[in-house]
Amino acid sequence: MEINVSSEFGTLEGVILHSPGAEVENMTPENAQRALYSDILNLSIAKKEYQQVIGVLSKVAQTFEVRDLLTQTLSTPSVKEELIRDLCAAEKQYQLVDELLELSPEALSKALIEGLPLKRNNLTTFLSEDRYSLHPLFNFYFTRDASISINNKVLIGKMANKVRDREAIIMEAIFNHSGTFTTSTINPYIAQDNKHISIEGGDVLIAREDVLIIGNGCRTTSQGIDFILSRILQRSDKSRFHIIVQELPHTPESFIHLDMVFTLLDFNKCMVYEPIILDNNKYQTVHITVDNNKVNIRAVDNILTALHSLGMDLEPIICGGTKDRWIQEREQWHSGANFFALGPGKVMGYARNVYTLEEMNKHGFEIIKAKDVITNHIDLNAHHKYVVAIDGSELPRGGGGARCMTMPVRRKKINW
Secondary structure (H helix, E strand, O other), rough: OOEOOOOOOOEHHHHHHHHOOHHOOOOOOOOOOOOOOOOOOOOOHHHHHHHHHHHHHHHOEEHHHHHHHHHHHHHHHHHHHHHHHHHHHHHHHHHHHHHHHHOOOOHHHHHHHHEEEEOOOOOHHHHHHOOEEEEOOOOOOOOOOEEEEEEEEEEEEOOOOOOHHOOOOOOHHHHHHHHOOOOEEHHHOOOOOOOOOEHHHHHEEEEEEOOOEEEEOOOOHHHHHHHHHHHHHHOOOOOOOEEEEEOOOOOOOOOOOOHOOEEOOOOEEEEOOOHHHHOOOOOOOOEEEOOOEEEEEEEOHHHHHHOOOHOOOOEEEEEOOOHHHHHHHHHHHHHOOEEEEEEEEEEEOOOOOHHHHHHHOOOOOEEEEHHHHOOOOOOOHHOOEEEEEEEEOOOOHHOOOOOOOOOEEEEEEOOO
């Protein structure tokens, strides 16, 4: 499959997913904070809810599982060895190289995702409070963050927290060596001064093939955005390009990424968390224009104003509805602004955010239950504009929604 994602809502053709597994259950209250969680999940319920995500997406696009892609990548011995050495170097676990090399591709894929138990074969390991020599990837079901499809290339995430670095290394190996995708990768680690660079996919939205919207907060730094800008300046194509930057609060944790307060739904509609995106506040919106390698940077009122100047007129739909600020806060906390588009005006999100869904219904979105799609009681092709509501009691407690759990690799181009 050739990578091509030039918008947030072009008809979906391919998407990478990761079904939550034993790695989620390997979390305890003691290590939850280190794993970037505020609570621990009930895996059996989370898996049932995630099956709705898979069930709906498999009706409309080709789906790829990270575990399968990783196993396929590891089937080439030279790639397997290179990946093991890179991971062990990144996590300073050089003593594990020989042990990992002995594992089959399937067993190694499992260990890299679910964790490698610590062998207590000397005094240091016997006394260690750690359970794992390679910690489980608790956050990997949020496939959005570790790699980002931008037009025909893939930007590898440089994660803000080292606990997630392995995700990015794995995704780069998959795109470069699985044989499944045709693309080239861009890795911020190559930057000479990458110490302050962090970029995560939840902060990067592709509004149009020449327009990125990027959040600047606790997960994506200004230096990370400058790295993206530097890559745009290196293009052989000198046509005009735009980056709209939205500053984000660093607390609370529900504001970790831009897509927790702003997502695109259609040609002319977007979901917004009003206090951050539309109200007067201290968080700046900046419009960067690159034209024939000349950079112009200016402050603008908000994202919608900037997009309007580029010929994109968006009607905002308010997360949590318009009546009660407390309801807005409650629904934003559980990813009420975090929607994933299956096509123009065709999106999916959590059913629990009832006031947000009611507001969408007022704006012409039909509310469809995920179960009805999966059981073929409803054919999505027969509906023009809708939101598929997926159950979400456990999954949102991990800190993300439908967009967070999906990494699109191909969408049809929008006919602007």
